[in-house]
Amino acid sequence: MTGAAAMLRRWETAMLALLIAIIALNSLDSRYFLSVGNFVNLFQLSIEKSIVALTMTLVIIGGEIDLSVASVMGLAACVMAWTFHQGAPLPLAILLALAAGVLAGLNNAFWIAYVGLPSLAVTLAGLIGYRGVARILLEDRAIGGFPDWFNRLGQQPAIGPLTASIVIFFILFIFFAVVLHFSFLGRLIYVVGSNAQAARYSGVRVAVVKTDLFVSSALVAALAGVLYAARLGSVRGDMADGFELDIITAVLLGGVSIFGGKGTLAGVGLAILVILNLRNGMGLADITGNTQNYVIGGLLILSVLAPNVWEDIRNKWKGRET
Amino acid sequence: MNWLQRRVRPEQIRELSLLLLIVVAILFFGSLIDGYFTFRTFNRIASSVAIITVVAVGQTLVVLTRNIDLSVGSIVGFTAYFVGTLIAAHNEINPVLAVAIAIVLGAALGAVNGALVAWGRAPAVVVTLGTLAIYRGVLVDLSGAKTVTTDSLPQWLIDLPLLNAVPFGDLDIRAVFVFAVVIVLVFHVGAANLNFARRLYAIGSNPEAAQLIGLPTKAIVFFAFCVCGALSGLGGFMMLARFGNITVEAGRGLELSVVAAVVVGGVNIFGGSGTVAGAMLGAVLIGTLEQSLFRLGISEFWLDAVLGLLILLAVASDAVILQRLRALWARSELKILDEAPNERGAER
Numbered sequence: 140m141t142g143a144a145a146m147l148r149r150w151e152t153a154m155l156a157l158l159i160a161i162i163a164l165n166s167l168d169s170r171y172f173l174s175v176g177n178f179v180n181l182f183q184l185s186i187e188k189s190i191v192a193l194t195m196t197l198v199i200i201g202g203e204i205d206l207s208v209a210s211v212m213g214l215a216a217c218v219m220a221w222t223f224h225q226g227a228p229l230p231l232a233i234l235l236a237l238a239a240g241v242l243a244g245l246n247n248a249f250w251i252a253y254v255g256l257p258s259l260a261v262t263l264a265g266l267i268g269y270r271g272v273a274r275i276l277l278e279d280r281a282i283g284g285f286p287d288w289f290n291r292l293g294q295q296p297a298i299g300p301l302t303a304s305i306v307i308f309f310i311l312f313i314f315f316a317v318v319l320h321f322s323f324l325g326r327l328i329y330v331v332g333s334n335a336q337a338a339r340y341s342g343v344r345v346a347v348v349k350t351d352l353f354v355s356s357a358l359v360a361a362l363a364g365v366l367y368a369a370r371l372g373s374v375r376g377d378m379a380d381g382f383e384l385d386i387i388t389a390v391l392l393g394g395v396s397i398f399g400g401k402g403t404l405a406g407v408g409l410a411i412l413v414i415l416n417l418r419n420g421m422g423l424a425d426i427t428g429n430t431q432n433y434v435i436g437g438l439l440i441l442s443v444l445a446p447n448v449w450e451d452i453r454n455k456w457k458g459r460e461t
Numbered sequence: 462m463n464w465l466q467r468r469v470r471p472e473q474i475r476e477l478s479l480l481l482l483i484v485v486a487i488l489f490f491g492s493l494i495d496g497y498f499t500f501r502t503f504n505r506i507a508s509s510v511a512i513i514t515v516v517a518v519g520q521t522l523v524v525l526t527r528n529i530d531l532s533v534g535s536i537v538g539f540t541a542y543f544v545g546t547l548i549a550a551h552n553e554i555n556p557v558l559a560v561a562i563a564i565v566l567g568a569a570l571g572a573v574n575g576a577l578v579a580w581g582r583a584p585a586v587v588v589t590l591g592t593l594a595i596y597r598g599v600l601v602d603l604s605g606a607k608t609v610t611t612d613s614l615p616q617w618l619i620d621l622p623l624l625n626a627v628p629f630g631d632l633d634i635r636a637v638f639v640f641a642v643v644i645v646l647v648f649h650v651g652a653a654n655l656n657f658a659r660r661l662y663a664i665g666s667n668p669e670a671a672q673l674i675g676l677p678t679k680a681i682v683f684f685a686f687c688v689c690g691a692l693s694g695l696g697g698f699m700m701l702a703r704f705g706n707i708t709v710e711a712g713r714g715l716e717l718s719v720v721a722a723v724v725v726g727g728v729n730i731f732g733g734s735g736t737v738a739g740a741m742l743g744a745v746l747i748g749t750l751e752q753s754l755f756r757l758g759i760s761e762f763w764l765d766a767v768l769g770l771l772i773l774l775a776v777a778s779d780a781v782i783l784q785r786l787r788a789l790w791a792r793s794e795l796k797i798l799d800e801a802p803n804e805r806g807a808e809r
Contacts, residue, residue, distance in 0.1 A: 204586075250777065257730045259529075260776040263720060268769020274762040376762070381714075384590060397584045433598025440591035443583040 150394035150446075154409040161413065165420035172423065179300050181419045186304040187212065187363040187370075188382055189411050192389045193308075193315045194356040196407045199390055200319070202332035202399025203251065203258040203349065205356045207265030209382035210273065211243045212364030217273040219365055220282035220374035229286055233365055240361020243269055244354035252349035266383065274376040283373030293369025304366045311359065316404045324351065332399030388439050389414055397443075466793050471786035472736065475727045475779065479742040483749060490753040497756070500633040507638035508622060508703060510748035512537075514641045514741050516696040516715065517722045518648050519571075519689030521740040524723055525652075526685050527665040527732030528578060528585035533693045533719055535596035536570045537712035540697030542600055545609035545707045552615045559618075563698035564691045570596060571690015575683035593716065601709045611705030621702040637699060642741075644692070649737040661685060665732025721768070722747055725775040727783075747771070 165172045182189070191208050198205045219236035223229055243265065250261045297303040319325040330338045331348050339345050368374045393410035395402030414435060421431045491497040516533050523530045544563045548554055570592070577588045611619060624636040652658040660681050664671040672678050701707055726743025728735025747768065754764050 250773065254777060254780065256776050256780050260724050260730050261773065263717070263724065264769045264772035264776070266769075267717065267721065267765050267772065271763065271765025271767070271769055275766055278762050384593070388590065388594075391587050391590075397586055427602075429598050429601040433595040436591040436594030436598065440577060440583065440588055440595075443587045444577065444581045447582045 151403065151406045151409060154392075154394070154406060154413060158409055158413050158416065161416045161420055165416060165423065168420065169423045172420070175300055177419070179296075179302070179305070181415050182305055182308075183302055183370075185385075185415065186302075186308055187367040187379070188386050188389070190304070190308050190311060190363045190366070191356075191360050191382070192386050192407055192411060193311050193404065194352075194359040195386050195390045196393065196395055196402065196404055197315060197319055197328055198352045198356050199387075199395050199397065200332045200399060200402050201328045201349065201352045202335060203352065204262065204387070204397075205247065205258065205353060206262040206383050206387075207243065207247060207269055208356060208360040208386060209379045210266045210269035211240055211357045211360040212367060212379040212382065213376065214243060214269045214273045215240050215361035215364035216368040216374045216378050217276045217376060219368060221276040223285065224282050229289055236365050237358060237361050240357045240359075240364075241354060243361075244357025245350075247357065248350040248353040251353060252346035258353075270376075270380070273378075277374065277376040279376065281373050281375045285369070285372065289369050290372050293366060293372070304370065307362070307366065312404065312408060319404055324348070328352065329400055332401075334400070388435060392435075392439055392442050394442070466790055471783055471790055472727065472734065472739070474786060475783055476736065476739050476742060479725075479727065479739065479746060483742065483746050486746065486749050486753070490749075490757065494753070494756050497753075502752070502756070504633065504635050504638075506745075506748050506752045508635055509752060510744050511635075511637045511641040512696050512699045512703065513715075513718055513722055513748065514744045515644055515699065516693050516719045517726070517740040517744050518645055518737050519692030520719050520723050521726075521728050521735060521737050522648070522652070522661060522685045523585070523689045524728050524730060525661040525665045525732055525735060526682050527668060528682060528685070529589065529720070529730075530571070530574060530686060530689050531586065531589040531716050531720075532570070532574060532592040532596055533689065533696075534712045534715035534717075535593050535600070536567050536690055536693035537697040537700060537715055538707075538709070539570060539596050539600050540566045540694040541701045541707045541711045542604060542609060542697075542709060544698055545614070545701045546604075546607075548615065548618060548701075549609055549613035554615075556617060560695070560698055563694045563701075565694070567694015567697060568687050568691035571686045571688070571693065572683070574690065575686030578686060579679040579683040597709075597713070604709045606709070608709075609701070609705075609707040614701075614705055618702055619705060637702070644695075645737055645741045652737055657681075662733055665729075665734075667733075718747070721772050725772055727775070727779050729779070730776075743775070 162172075171177055191212070195205060195208065215236040218239040219229075219232045222232040222235050227235075247258070247261055247265055250256045251258045292303050295302065298306055317325075319328065327338070327343055327348050330341075330343060331345050335345050364379060367379060371378075389410050390402075390407050391397060392414065393402065393407030395407060417435065417438075418428075418431050421434065422428075487497075496502075516537060520530055520533060540563045543566065544559060547562065548559055574585075574589055574592055577583050577592075578585045581588070622635065622637055626634050626636040626639040652661065660671070660676050663676060664678050664681055668678060697712065700711060704711075722744035723735075723740045724730060724743070725746060726735065726739035726741065728740055750767060750771065751764060754767065
């Protein structure tokens with residue numbers, strides 16, 4: 140067990156080393172790289188994905204997966220835009236959007252935690268279904284014309300150089316880090332993720348833990364959808380389409396095991412920074428977004444492959460000694 | 462009840478109910494839409510279902526082994542584009558050779574997935590999520606933003622999707638659909654009867670046990686990914702034939718439709734149970750709904766919501782009803798065993 144813990148610690152160290160190397164290379168490459176403006180910009184451009192990656196971390200450590208997050212982002216934004224378009228005041232529309240997120244999360248949780256269906260299938264249905272509801276609401280319209288304060292919220296710095304979304308990201312990061320690593324519920328998430336059956340026999344209310352996971356995942360996704368709408372200034376039915384893959388990639392790259400029970404929020408935070416800096420650096424070096432996509436895809440495969448290959452080599456080495 | 466239980470397995474009841482659902486859907490839409498019961502409707506549904514079905518057959522084999530291949534959409538796009546480019550450059554190429562190239566190209570991409578999963582011991586979700594991005598990325602980079610256009614393709618390829626398999630009377634059944642059905646039949650019978658294919662089920666039911674009894678689990682998983690890639694390559698060729706114009710975006714998001722078809726078709730996402738024919742029925746049901754809702758004049762925007770609900774219901778009924786049925790079947794088998802010694806006792 141201590142070996143596994145040491146391995147995990149090594150994973151975060153490896154990510155940190157990679158991050159430092161990328162930042163060093165990038166700052167050699169372009170003198171604009173190390174400016175505060177560049178870093179804020181960097182963060183801001185995919186801040187909604189980073190926010191959702193936080194709750195995705197908890198869900199995957201809990202041994203489940205939520206493929207519906209991007210559709211919940213779209214659904215929440217569309218609910219907000221639609222109710223606003225019907226004449227409701229925007230704060231009420233935002234509340235309804237968050238409520239829609241909670242409903243979506245409860246729906247996922249009901250089928251997964253209480254009926255016992257696999258989360259991959261339920262949230263795949265959610266991915267398609269919630270997007271469908273979003274499309275029913277807006278059809279092929281784009282709704283904009285939100286009040287100025289809302290657009291400023293998404294686009295202008297709120298505290299110092301940081302936008303409201305970035306501030307919210309840091310608050311949520313600290314909150315979920317405390318929940319995951321320093322609270323009773325956090326320990327339960329690891330227990331359920333390692334062995335749900337054993338957890339149930341030890342008297343853990345597994346269904347409640349899973350409900351917590353899926354509701355918070357959907358609620359945070361809905362919040363991210365609203366923030367995304369604030370940043371873009373208008374809402375369409377296909378908003379945030381396909382984001383789930385990037386979000387899951389960041390979490391897995393952060394050393395979280397797809398089988399649950401292993402991983403840290405710090406690792407995911409580092410992985411987000413690695414991805415952002417890698418993309419930014421490649422962008423500054425005139426490498427297209429497409430090439431960036433598959434470099435990150437390769438990095439993802441490497442991240443799960445490397446420990447296994449390393450183990451094989453070590454075993455062979457040991458075999459030779461004896 | 463006993464005669465029924467001896468002749469039918471719970472999984473077959475599930476497939477029959479899916480078939481019934483398709484018939485009900487067709488009758489329902491037929492009563493609402495004028496001129497629904499025509500070969501035009503049939504062909505529209507059939508040609509959209511054919512591609513999904515062929516890829517879903519491969520996906521079924523992978524899912525049976527408790528893995529998943531999310532990269533199928535990228536493999537379809539990759540082969541459709543490159544075989545299209547090849548045929549556009551060499552119009553005189555032998556059609557059989559062109560199909561063979563598509564299959565081999567797909568199988569090679571599938572082999573990469575399979576090797577990483579089987580021997581790299583990396584989780585399939587993660588590996589294929591990565592190769593989904595990589596295959597698509599390589600395609601975009603190599604293509605140089607060019608597209609394959611219909612007018613650069615030879616006539617036989619353009620005529621292929623309209624080819625009639627039954628050239629007499631009013632019957633008009635597209636060869637592409639017949640081809641897809643043949644593939645389903647071959648793989649369905651194969652998966653149910655071949656010794657080799659039964660091992661897919663064995664691995665999916667319990668990977669550790671399969672390893673312990675000495676099955677070459679790694680080679681079998683690798684093989685499943687190769688076949689899935691090969692069938693995706695074939696799907697890519699079918700897509701090229703159907704649309705003619707192929708951009709680098711071809712097949713994007715197809716993996717979701719394919720996984721949806723497989724799940725609706727009753728293949729257990731955790732492996733070990735499900736059939737190829739079931740996956741095809743799933744694809745047909747989704748395709749029927751897609752095309753018919755569109756014809757009904759219901760806004761296309763409702764389609765996804767209905768589809769999501771359908772998948773949920775399919776999975777839920779699979780879990781709840783099938784579990785009960787299996788328990789019922791198992792209990793009656795126990796009863797038969799219980800009765801056996803009693804009968805002998807009576808003879809004595």
